[in-house]
């Protein structure tokens with residue numbers, strides 16, 4: 001049983017995980033698939049990286065940092081979330097299922113192309 005399950009290991013998911021862990025709560029981060037940040041060839045607008053950093057490197061460093069402070073991180077695709085009769089969330093992945101009191105969904109966003117028509 002977890003206090004918090006975070007879905008997504010991009011900047012939002014990992015940052016949330018770090019703060020949840022610092023609050024002494026039991027947290028699990030689940031992620032699967034590409035993060036938006038991995039697509040960035042070079043990031044030059046982040047504090048503390050004067051030389052810039054590749055998106056992939058920053059993504060992996062985030063996951064590494066979470067693990068280093070004792071956060072459980074698993075690579076599993078979330079396919080379903082249910083609420084049981086005790087008002088607990090059942091988070092189901094393609095491999096396992098987990099019980100948690102709360103969920104943070106940090107699965108990023110999809111870009112929607114504007115439907116601009118040229119006349």
Ligand SMILES: Cc1cc2nc3c(=O)[nH]c(=O)nc-3n(C[C@H](O)[C@H](O)[C@H](O)COP(=O)(O)OP(=O)(O)OC[C@H]3O[C@@H](n4cnc5c(N)ncnc54)[C@H](O)[C@@H]3O)c2cc1C
Pocket residue numbers: 007008009010011012013030031032033034035036037038039040041042043044045076077078079106107108109
């Ligand atoms: C080409 C490109 C260049 C960019 N360049 C910059 C830049 O230079 N500087 C900058 O600040 N920002 C840049 N960005 C924006 C940056 O990538 C996003 O702001 C950032 O990634 C958003 O973080 P996030 O944690 O919300 O989502 P994401 O980073 O997209 O993370 C989503 C997470 O959710 C997980 N996930 C999704 N669905 C599931 C599922 N069903 N089950 C389990 N896990 C799931 C993914 O595996 C991933 O871990 C760029 C974006 C792109 C596309």
